[in-house]
Amino acid sequence: MTRPALLPVLSLLAGLCHPLAATAQSEHTGAAEAVTMADVEEAYRRGDYGAARAGLATLADDTGSALAQYRYGRILVEGRGGPMDPIGAVPWLERAVAQNHAPAATLLARIILSDIEGLPRDAARAATLLQRAATRGDAEAQYLLGILLRAGDGVALDAEAAFNWFLAAAEQDHAEAQIAVAQAFSEGTGTAADPGAALDWLRRAADRGAMQAQLTLAQAYASGQGAPQDSERAVAWYRRAADAGHPVAQRALGTAYLLGDGVPQDADEALRWLTEAATAGDGGAMFNLGQAYANGQGLPRDHEQAFYWISRAEAHALPRAATRLGQLYEAGLGVEADMSRAIELYRKGLQTGDRPAALELGRLAGTGALDGRLAPHRAVPWAVAAIAAGDGEAEVWLTAQAEAGVVPAQAAMADLVLAREGGAEAGADWLRKAAENGSVAAQERLGRLHMSGEFGIAQDYVAAHTWLNLAGASGRKTAREARALVAELMTPEEVAEAQEAARAYREAETDRVPGGAETE
Known part of the structure; x- marks a missing residue:
């Protein structure tokens, strides 16, 4: 279940527990006997948070003022003038809440939503507290209540009610609520979709200095999704977020200057x-x-700097960085050439879904660079990817592996050749070889082609049932379903013939030594 985003300070509080009695006693003892709220505010102004904290401890205890209790709870939460003590803040905030102090209810709700050690999270109680404060107009409570309602966290999920609370807070210039309203209008969640209204609310939040809104607005103008495409406006909003310290905006702005996109290069x-x-x-x-640095694009070409920054990006788990770093290791640019390390990095890139990594590995297979380093069947899908990208050497390698009896290579050659004009006969031959050598995928496909009579393969229900039976026995549910369909078109004698053929194949299978393991 999605939980509300809380104040950053509270995310740092887990495990910090300071008994309230000791805190209050030490701070009360050190406070002036006739302390007033004016004294506390003066201490704040001069940055003497220790005096402010001690003064609030006295006022909260002696006067019973809801405002003093709230402010004392808040200074404990913030850790000003002493250690953070959110658990110690709870009783003081509870006392303020009992006097209907709305900001105290909001802060207390934040605390009990924060997974603090020693204080069980209680979203339902938080929702009750926020409801009290929200109905009294507290914008922060309205926003947080909207988050709980949108997620169904501690309350029944209600997108429409969530939107209404977001809107109430947004109309009070609560920036995060304005972003939530923009998102609701953009997605049509809790209200009718309205791209124009979404853009207006996003602008309002951005104008108030909300970095995330500024970044989102910049990205909308840059992409043309949610706003008219306008690279100059995109750069202007990126700049505002970048000036405020947002790394993604800084990256986008730097890249714009690098490319001369919306600004002079x-x-x-x-x-x-x-x-x-x-x-x-x-x-x-x-x-x-x-x-x-590697390409000399906007900056002087410098392979050592290229290696330094790309290796740092790879260490930060950026998927495409592993493949690019592998290229540097392979070519020996900015680092000593190391083919083993390059292959390792290409495979790492492949694990993260980076398609160029498969192309690089397929290229290496075609050149023979993987020979003796990896089993041929492992490289088959990489070679197929490289062939699709027009790599002729990869196709020569794949053909050689298929001819050598590598089963996945035979299945891949079947797919490759069958897709080509005039390749029906040769493709069917490769498919049959792969099926006979134990490729379950090839067995199912061959069975289906015998059902349909496509690609020049004769329509033969007995053969179809045989191959689908074999694939189904290996665990392929789709093959079993297709076998049941073809069985309805066969006589009992034909089904028996097909079953006998499958049984004979399985008995002979133990005598076969396939040329490579199959990968599904």
Whole structure:
């Protein structure tokens, strides 16, 4: 279940437990006897948070003022003038809530939603507290209540009610609520979809300085999704978020200067913004810097700098960085050439779904660079990807492996050749070889082709039943379903013949030594 986003300070509180009695006693003892709220506010102004905390401890205890109790609870939560003590804040906030203090209810709700050690999370209680504060007009409570309703967290899921609370907070200029309203209008969640209204609310939040709104608005203008495409406006909003310290915006702004997209090309500005984002830990900025140095695009070509930044991006788990780093290791650019390391990085990129990694591995298979390093059947899907991209050497390699009896290569050759004009006979031959050598996928496909009579393969229900029976016995549900369909078109004698053929195949199968394992 999705949980509401809480104040960053509260996410740091887990495990910090300071007994309230000891806290209050020590702070009360050190406070002036005739302390007033004016004294506390003066202490705040001069940055003397220790005095402010001690003064609030006295006022909260002696006067019973809901405001003093709330402010004391808040200073404990914030950790000003002493350690953070959210659990110690709870009793004081409870006392303020009992006096109908809305901000105290909101802060208490935040605390009990924060998974603090020693304080069980209670979304239902938080929702009750937020309802009380929200109905009294507290914008923060309205926003948080909307989050709970939107997620069905502690309350019944109600997208329409969530939208109404978001709207109430947004109309009070609550920036996060304005973003939530924009999202609701964009997605049509809890209200009718209205792209124009979504853009208006996003602008309002961005104008109030909400970095996430500024970034989202910039991305909308950059992509033309949700706003008219306008690279200059995109850059303007990226700049505002970048100036506020948002790494993704800094990366986007630096890349814009690198490419001259929406701004004049400027290597110094590109380097400044990309370096700021990279220093802040943004893997995309590290990668863009590395690419710029590697390609000499906007920055002087420098393979050592390219290797440095791309290796940092790879260490930050950026998927495409592993493949690019592998290319540097293979070519020996900025680092000593190391084919084993390159292959390792290509395979790592492949695991993250980076398609160029498969093309690189397929290319290496075609050149023979993988021979002796990996079993041939492992490289078959990579070779197929490279062939689809027009790599002739990869096709020569795949053909050689199929002829050598590597079963996955035979199945792949069947698919490849059958898809080509005039390849029916040769493709069917490869498919039959793969099926006979134990490829379950080939057995099912051959069975289906015998059902339909496509690609020049004779329509033969007995053969279809035989191959589908074999594939089904290996666990393929779709093959068993197809076998049941073809059985309805056969006589009992034909079914018996097919079953006998499958049984004979299985008995002979133990005598076969396939040329490679099948990968599904």
